[in-house]
Each structure stands twice: as structure tokens, then as C-alpha cells.
Amino acid sequence: MNKPVALAVAEIPADSDFDGAPATKVRGYWQSVGYRLRHDWVTLGFGVIVLLIVLAAVFAPLIAPFSPYAQSIIGRLKPFGWRGHPWGTDELGRDMMSRLIYGGRISLMMGLVPVVIATMIGGTLGVIGGFAGKVANTAIMRTMDVFYAFPSILLAVAISGAMGGGIVNGIISLSLVFTPAMCRVAETATAQVKNLDYIEAARASGAGTLTIIRHHVLGNVLGPVFIYASSLVSVSILLASGLSFLGLGVQPPEPDWGLMLSTLRQSLYVDPLGCALPGIAIFITSICFNLVSDGIRAAMDVRI
Amino acid sequence: MIRRLMLAAGFATMSVAAQAGGVITVAMTAGEVPITTGTPDQGFEGYRFVALNLYDALVNWDVSKSDTASDIKPGLATAWHIDPANNKRWLFDLRQGVKWHDGCDFMAQDVVWNFARLMDNKAPQFDTFQFALSRGYLTSIAAVTAVGDHQVAIETKSPDSLVPYELSYVPMISRCRAEALKYDYSGYANQPSGTGPYLFSKLVPHERLELVPNPNYWDKARIPKQDKLVLLPMPEANTRVAALLSGQVNFIEAPAPDAVPRLKSAGMKLFTNIYPHVWAYQLNFVTSPFKDLRVRQAANYAINRDDVKELLGGLMEDAYSTIPPATPYFGHPVLYKFDPKKAHALLEEAKCLPCDVTFVISTSGSGQMQPLQMNELIKAQLEEVGFRVKLDIMDWNALGQVARDGIEKHPDDAAVNASKAVSDPFYGLIRHVAKAQWAPVGSNWGHYEDAETEDLIAKINAEFDPARRNDLLIKLNERMNAQAVMIWVAHDVNPRALSPKLHGFVQAQSWFQDLTPITVDP
Numbered sequence: 001m002n003k004p005v006a007l008a009v010a011e012i013p014a015d016s017d018f019d020g021a022p023a024t025k026v027r028g029y030w031q032s033v034g035y036r037l038r039h040d041w042v043t044l045g046f047g048v049i050v051l052l053i054v055l056a057a058v059f060a061p062l063i064a065p066f067s068p069y070a071q072s073i074i075g076r077l078k079p080f081g082w083r084g085h086p087w088g089t090d091e092l093g094r095d096m097m098s099r100l101i102y103g104g105r106i107s108l109m110m111g112l113v114p115v116v117i118a119t120m121i122g123g124t125l126g127v128i129g130g131f132a133g134k135v136a137n138t139a140i141m142r143t144m145d146v147f148y149a150f151p152s153i154l155l156a157v158a159i160s161g162a163m164g165g166g167i168v169n170g171i172i173s174l175s176l177v178f179t180p181a182m183c184r185v186a187e188t189a190t191a192q193v194k195n196l197d198y199i200e201a202a203r204a205s206g207a208g209t210l211t212i213i214r215h216h217v218l219g220n221v222l223g224p225v226f227i228y229a230s231s232l233v234s235v236s237i238l239l240a241s242g243l244s245f246l247g248l249g250v251q252p253p254e255p256d257w258g259l260m261l262s263t264l265r266q267s268l269y270v271d272p273l274g275c276a277l278p279g280i281a282i283f284i285t286s287i288c289f290n291l292v293s294d295g296i297r298a299a300m301d302v303r304i
Numbered sequence: 305m306i307r308r309l310m311l312a313a314g315f316a317t318m319s320v321a322a323q324a325g326g327v328i329t330v331a332m333t334a335g336e337v338p339i340t341t342g343t344p345d346q347g348f349e350g351y352r353f354v355a356l357n358l359y360d361a362l363v364n365w366d367v368s369k370s371d372t373a374s375d376i377k378p379g380l381a382t383a384w385h386i387d388p389a390n391n392k393r394w395l396f397d398l399r400q401g402v403k404w405h406d407g408c409d410f411m412a413q414d415v416v417w418n419f420a421r422l423m424d425n426k427a428p429q430f431d432t433f434q435f436a437l438s439r440g441y442l443t444s445i446a447a448v449t450a451v452g453d454h455q456v457a458i459e460t461k462s463p464d465s466l467v468p469y470e471l472s473y474v475p476m477i478s479r480c481r482a483e484a485l486k487y488d489y490s491g492y493a494n495q496p497s498g499t500g501p502y503l504f505s506k507l508v509p510h511e512r513l514e515l516v517p518n519p520n521y522w523d524k525a526r527i528p529k530q531d532k533l534v535l536l537p538m539p540e541a542n543t544r545v546a547a548l549l550s551g552q553v554n555f556i557e558a559p560a561p562d563a564v565p566r567l568k569s570a571g572m573k574l575f576t577n578i579y580p581h582v583w584a585y586q587l588n589f590v591t592s593p594f595k596d597l598r599v600r601q602a603a604n605y606a607i608n609r610d611d612v613k614e615l616l617g618g619l620m621e622d623a624y625s626t627i628p629p630a631t632p633y634f635g636h637p638v639l640y641k642f643d644p645k646k647a648h649a650l651l652e653e654a655k656c657l658p659c660d661v662t663f664v665i666s667t668s669g670s671g672q673m674q675p676l677q678m679n680e681l682i683k684a685q686l687e688e689v690g691f692r693v694k695l696d697i698m699d700w701n702a703l704g705q706v707a708r709d710g711i712e713k714h715p716d717d718a719a720v721n722a723s724k725a726v727s728d729p730f731y732g733l734i735r736h737v738a739k740a741q742w743a744p745v746g747s748n749w750g751h752y753e754d755a756e757t758e759d760l761i762a763k764i765n766a767e768f769d770p771a772r773r774n775d776l777l778i779k780l781n782e783r784m785n786a787q788a789v790m791i792w793v794a795h796d797v798n799p800r801a802l803s804p805k806l807h808g809f810v811q812a813q814s815w816f817q818d819l820t821p822i823t824v825d826p
Contacts, residue, residue, distance in 0.1 A: 071684050073611040077562070091562075091615070091677050092684075165697050247667030251697045253680045262667075263676050268542050269566035 036299035043295025046288045053285055057104035064098035068255040077271045088274045090260065091267050096274060099255040100281055106167070106256045107285060110240030110249070111233045113171050118178030119229045125179075126186025127221060131194050131213060141187060144180035152177045156239050160248035170249040174236055185228045189221040223300055230293035234286035241282050257282045325531045326824025328806065329553040331538040333670065337513045340496040340504065341489050342477045343422075343437040347670040348725055348815040349557070351473070353535050356816055357515055358405075359475035359498035362396055362415065362456075363468045367812035370577055373630045374814035376472050376728075380410065380499065384468055386768045387457070394458040394467050395451065402522045405497040405504070408480035412450035417479045419448040429479075429487050441473040443746075463766040465773055469728035501526050501820050502533060512536050517820075528820040529808070539668075545801075548572060554803035554824070561617035561674070567801045575811040576797040578621050578628050580726040583673055585663060585719035585791040586736065586749040588711045592718035593656045594750070600788035602650035602659075604640035606689040607682060607793055615681055616674065620794040625785050626724070627732045628795045630813065633777030637785030640792075647689040658692040661718035669700030671723035673796055679721060682793065710743025711750055719791065720749055725815055729777050734761055737780075737789055757783055 027035060037043060056063055066085075072093035080088045087097040122144075129140035147155065159173035193199060194217065202212050241258030243249030250256035252263070260278040268275050332353060334346040340358060344350025356364075364379030380399050387393035402410040420427040422438045423445070444464040449457050460467060478497035485491045496504045499522065502515035513535045517528035536553060538544045541560040547553045549570055559567060564574060585603075587594040594600050609622040621628065624639040651657050665679045666672055676697075683693040696717065698706070706714055707722045714720075726732035735747040737757050742748045760780045767773040784790075802809060805825040811817065 069684075071681065073614045073681070076615070092680055161699070164702075247676075247697060247699060251695060252676050253683065253695075265542060266560040266674065266677075267562040269545065269560075269563040 033296075033299045037295065040295050040299065043292055043299070046291040046295070049284070049288045050292055053104055053288070054108060056101050057108050060101045060105055064095075064101045066095035066098040068094060068099045068102040069253055070094060077267055077274065079271055080273045080277075087277060088271065090274070091263055096277055099260060100257070100277060103255040103257045103260060103278065103281065104285070106250055106254060107237050107240065107258075107282070110167070110170060110174070110256075111237035111285075111289065114174035114178055114236050114240075115229050115232045117171070117175040118182045118232070119225060121175070122179040122182025122184075123186045123221070123225050126183040126188075126225075127190045127213060127217060129183070130187040130190025131209070131217060133191075133194075137187070140183065144183045147176070147180040148184070152235070153239060153242060156243060157246065157248060160243050165243075165248050165251050167250055167254075170240055170243050173243070174239055177239070178232055178236065181232070182225065182229065186221055186225050189224045190217055193217055193220045227293070227297040227300055230296055231290065233293065234289040237282065237286045237289065326805075326826065327532045327534060328530050328555055328819060328822055328824060329534040329536065330819075331536050331544040331547050331553040331556040333539055333541075333544075333557045334537045335539040336510060336537050337507065337535065339433075340493045340507065340513070341431070342418075342434050342475050343441075343473070345437060349670060352816050353819075354513065355475045356500065357502040357533065357819070358496055358500045358504060359477060360500055361472050361475050362398075363472040365472060365812075365814055365816050367814050367816050367818045368810065370810050370812055372813065373580070373628075373632065374727075374812050374816070375632075376468055379472070380415075380476055381456075381471075386465075390459075391463045391766065391768065392446075392460045394460070396456050396458065396471075398454045398456065399522060400454055402499050403520060404478040404480060404499055405518065406478055406481045406484075408478060410476075410499055411453050412456050413453070414479050415456045415476060416448050416450050418474070418476050419445070421477075421482075422474070429482055431487075431489050433489070438474060441470045444470065465765055465768045466728065466730045466734075469730060472728075501528055505532065510537070526818065526820045529823045530819075533819060548801055548803065551803075554806055555819075555822075556801050558799060559801050561615075561619045561799070564617055564619070564799070564801075571804050573802045573804060573806070574799060575802065575809065576619060576799050577811040577813055578630060578795055579798045579813045579815060580628060580631065580728075580732060581671055581723060581796045581798070581815070582623050582626055582628075582726055582790075582792060583620075583671070583678070583721075583723045583794040583796060584623060584626070585721050585793075586707070587752075587790060588715075588718050588750040589752045590711055590750065591715040592750075593654070593659050593661060594718055596654045596656065597788060598650040598654040599656050599659060600791070601640060602647040602654070602689065603686060603691065603791045604788055605643045605647035605650065606686050606691070607640075607791065608642045608644075608685055609793065610642070611681060611685070612678060612794055615677055616794070619797050619799050620673070621797060623792040623795045625781060625792060626736065626790060627726045627781060628813075631726075631732065633729065633733075633774050633781055635778035635782050637782045639785075640788065644689045651690040657690045659690055660692045660694070661686075662694045662696055662716060663719045663721055664696045664698065664703060664706050664714070664717050665721040666698060666700045666703040669703065669723075671725070671796065672700065672721075673723070673794065675721065678793070707747075707749055708744055710748075712744075722749075723796070727815060729764065729773075733777065733780050733784060734764070737761075737784055752787075752789055754783070754787060757787075 075089050075093040076091055078085055078089040082088050085095050090096055125140050129137040156173050156177045159176055160169055163169040199216055202216055240249055244256045244258030245262040250259050257278040264275040332349055334349050338344040338346040338350030338354040340354055344355040360379045362379055362381040363376045365374050366377040367374055381396040382399050384396045387395055398412055421429040421431050422435055423442055424430055444460045446461045447459045451457050481497035494507055501518050501521045503518045505516045506514040515533040521527050544556040545559050545563040548556045589595050613620050625637050627634055651659050666675050679695055686693050707720050735741045737752050738761050739753050739758055742751050760776055764773055764776045767776055807823045808821040
């Protein structure tokens, strides 16, 4: 795959020996990105938290002390620090820690799956629109602009409201919300490179359109698309939580942070900390994803 | 002695003056100000705060007492009776000397004009929106004619002994004002004229409606004792609680049950009372396991209502029947007390184990109480005895559409959880089980059909003696319970919280309430 010409970089390590011949070590693009990430303690720190959240979600059955569905009405709304339920219980007496751990599964899924789907669909459409130009570009991009005209949360609510609640419909609606933005990023990146010399050269040497896209365009497009996609994960988690809060996303009794926030708010005056816990989980997860995404973007944004 | 009497009289006058005045600011559960052009939207909350304050119907509700179930009483009609020569013709004697808020006299021709506004699409005053809101109350009416200036004759399509109840939901609006506005009902909404105890003062769409007392109200005992009544839509329960605690409002509807201790600790007055409401599931009698009586009985035996009550902080009464026990036609129905073993045995006998059912529920809504939490709890209780419950969750309006559509459009749904107003014999009982009320025409969502029930309904409609009709209604309620026509869970107790500065409120056993006697401390 052809690497972007401008992205081959020279890094001068801090411990370089400048006495004598220059000891400049030339790194490849991905090596450089890895080097920057390894030295970005903020990104690493928040990355570890993301990893812990992911591990907790994956191994929820092994970690959670109770079933997230086990109710006990006489034990409802026990406060933080309650014996046997260190993070308290919810309005139906279910263990908050267990529901928060299991809730991470759904929140992460709702954060990642729509972004992956939107990246695939939007990215493909963007590359086609950007490379083909003219009528195809106009048809694709103006259609995307129609969706782009609506605020994302409004569009997500409208689509989910029309299709009904549930995880699958939530994923579909969020995928539709993110697709125009992904398409726009891919189209812009493609349009920027399609007239560069090496593309012309490839074309002159007889390479077909698909070959040019596969070997010469995608390499330049994937970087910005990946960076933008990573920043959407936290947005997706927030929007999915919002849909669940409104009753348009995950359905009870599934443990979902947005849904938990919605049902627990009625108990705000009894157990304010318990009511806030799902919100804190959403906040921590989304800000961690955001900062990690920001770190990756900074690491990948290498210019000579 | 005379000086002492004069002094005492002076103090008494001062005391009355000190009590009067002030502003009641109500936080309603509605998400929008109910419309002011007659029959309101926003369910019975629209009636409670807007329609029955601006307008009167021919028949009003007696909401002056808290210790007995509310019943109808004379409104703009002082008396009514069935024509002895024709059991499809009711005669209503109208109240004389009543004036509309615009100063015109209330006459029999106004009543005829109002019914044409709602029923005759060729009449110039026909109002499509009002027709849509009122049609459910007018299904049995064939014609309305004036008999002189102070009596109207109302003919029905078939004998209907419950017409006075149906007319209690039809507010009368001013012909004078509507004609002056050339039937511009959007203009009328900003200058409504009725005969009710309050006059319109100000409407800010989406935000507030302000009413002021009508000093010339025909029922002198119900002339409001405040300076102003302000109505604010505030659909979120905790927002209403915060508004009351902060002093933004002094009267809130339906606080969240878990917020009640906080309200009490702040000195707020909590009012509750049983009223004609039921939180239940209407069942699919054609294409779901609930077509088997044993499965319906099993579901009722599976409900642990004590746990539901605990969830609601005690703010409910156990429901074992469609109507609350205080209703005059409750009788002695079979009560399905919590018995999980019996429930499991019934499912086994019906060969429905696991018994897969889908319940359509809402996230919120008028009278829905705490629908998500309650349904999660009930799902777990039903699954304990052998049901396997899938919850299909939607917003209140979408659920209302499912409830109106009936099972023909939703054959895969086994039950719909739409709380019900059960204010009168028709609304409480008949509409849920009569074949003529099969959805989408009426409220018999699951197409229940039973020959004995049909026979009882025919007799009730043709029985004009109240006592004998009551006996028949008791039999109908008992039959409905024997057939377990719903899964009954809770009767709401209609919680509302008032600032300690408000006095004189009496919470009736009704969806409707009288705010006129409330006084407000400075």
C-alpha cells in the first residue's frame, strides 16, 4: 500500500548523541504514531481506563456479584455503601454494581457498532463520491446533506421514534445519524488526493479505478476516517444513552446506563448518589473515549 | 351590645377578606396547556383544570365530598327524565337565568347549536377537532331538539339509560362568542366564553393559562375564593416537585412517590384518595394465550400487589376488579388474591408452560403511574409462575394508537397496559366488554365476547330505574371478574401536594376536582 508521501517522518530521540555524526533515526509512519502514543501519558492513562471498562464488560458474569435482573422489593433504593450491595440498589432492589457492570456491555456495544457500520457505509459512499465526482458526487453528497441538516439527537430520536425502541433499532438509527458525517470526511479526503501526481501517474501507467482506490486512495482516506470514527464513539454512547433515557433505546429490564438514569431519576430525593451513578459511568466512559481519540488524532497528525 | 356586635361583624368581615385572594399556581402533568374551545385534549386533566372551570355541561359531577364516590348532579340542566312514551327520548330541563361569560343568556337553542357543532358536519359551526375529541361521548345520540326556550329533547339510537353520564363530558360553549368570531375557533381559544366558575384571562401557548373568578357564577357556593388560577404544563414529576419546593407553584399533580417524604419534610400537604382509575392490562381474547380463562386467572393470581404497593411508596390501592370497591355497583366479585402456586397449577392445566406473552407498555402517560418500574416488577412476578413476558415499550401516544387499533392490527400482542378512567357505568364496565365496543370502534381492545355479558348490557341500557340498573351493573361487574377480563393491578390514589399556604381543598373520589373553595394565605 502506498503510504502518504508527506507522512514519512524523522524523529530525534531525546537521548540522541549530537557529538559526531548525526544519529537521526528515521521511523515509519506507524512507528512514529506508536512512539508518540507511548509518550503521551494522558492518552495512555485514559486508555487504561477504557481497557478496564471493556474488560469489566466482557467478563461481567465473572465480576458482577449478583444477577443484574435479581429483584428484591424490600431491599430497594439502599444507599451507597450498603452491606452486601456496596454501590447500593436500584428502585426494584437490584444490585447497582452488577447492573452498572452489565450496563457497560450495552453501552460499549451501542458506542462501537453504529460507528463501525457508519464508517463502512459512509466511508464507501464518500470514497465513491469523492473519486467519481460530477453527478455521482452530487447525488451522494446532496442526499447526505439532507440528513446532515438535522441535529444528530433530533434525527436519532425521529428515526428511533418511527421504528420503535430496542437495541437493533437504536443501532440502525445511530448508524444512519453518523453515516453522513463519515461520508463527508471520506469524500473530502478522497477529493484531496484524487488529483495528486501519483494518482495521475498510476492512471497513466494503466491502473484501473478500483486498483487506484485500493492501493493509492484508501491509504490516505483511512487515517482521517479512523480518527473521526474514534471521536464518534463517545458521541454514540451519549446518544444511545439519551435514546434509552427517552424510552427509545434499550428496553427494560436490560441494564443500560441511559435507561437506569431514566428510571432512577424518580428516586432523586431518596438516593441522589445512586441516581447519579449511571450518569457518572456514562460521563467517565465517554470522556475516556474522547481523550483517547484525541490522543490518537494528535499522534496520527504528523507533519514534517 | 350593639357596638360589640358591630365590632364582631367587622372582625368577621376582615377575617373573610384575609382568607380571600391569592393565586393558585398549578403544575399539571400535561405536556401542553389543554385547549380551551370546549371538550379539552390532554385527557381528563384537561377537563379537571380547563373545561370544567371555564364551562359547564348539562350534567356536572359532584366533587364536593371526599368520603363517597362522586356521582353526577345537575349542571346546566336542572333535571332530566326519559319520555314516558318513548324510551329513546330524554328530556332535559334547563337552568334559567344563567348567562354566558360574554353576557348572552343561556337558552335551549344554545344546546342544540352546541350538539350541531359537534355532530353535524354541514352546520356552519361544525368543529372538526372538537368532533374528534367528543365523538366517544356522543355515539348513542341521534338528534337534539329544543322544546321551548328551556328544555331540550335528546333522542338516542337505541334505549340508553346512561345518557346523563355521557353528557357530563360535553361542555357547552357560547354561541354568541362563536358567531361574533365567525366560527374562528383558533380565535375562540384566546377569548373563550362559557358559563363556568372561572373567566378566561390569559393564554401563553405551551407555557400557561390564567383564569380569574366569575363573580356572576350561577352556583353561588362555587364562586372561586382566589384572585387567580394559573395552570402550568409540567410533565416531569421531579420538576413539579422542585417547582413546589422552590415556591414556583403551590399545587402539584402526581409527585413521584419517592419524593413524598421530601415534600412532607418541607411541610407540604399531601392529598390522596381513591378515585375511579384502574391500572390494568386489557387482554387479547382471540390470538393470545389469554383466550383461555385459566391463563387469565393465573395471571391475576400471580400478581403480588403488596410488592407493587411497596414500589409506589404505598400510593395505590390493590385492584382486583375494574372498578374500586367504593363504587356503588362493585358487588361481591371473585377476588384473585396473590397465590403463585395456584397460578402455576392453572398454567399447567391450560398446558401453557412456559406461557409466552407480549405486553405493550408505555414509558409514561396520563394515569400510567410508574409504568416502567411497575411493568418490570410484574414481568418478574409473572415469570415466577411460568409466564415468559416480553415487554414492547413505546411512548404514550403510540400506545394509545395500539389501544385504539385493537387486536386486528396487533394480533401478536397479548395485552396492552393502558390505565383506564372508570368514572361511570359505561366507562367503568360496558365499554371494555361489549361486542359493540370492539376496537377500533370502541374500547374493547381484545374483542371480548360473552353471551351473558351481552344480555346484561342490553338490560342495563333499557333499565331506567336507578336502583334496578345498579343491581344489573353489579351482576355485570361480578361476571367480568368471574371471566377475569383483565389483569388488575392497582387503583391510583391520585396523589397531589399543596403548599401549606393553601386551605380548603377537598379531594373528591373523582378524576375531576373543585379548586373554587381553596384560599391562599398571603
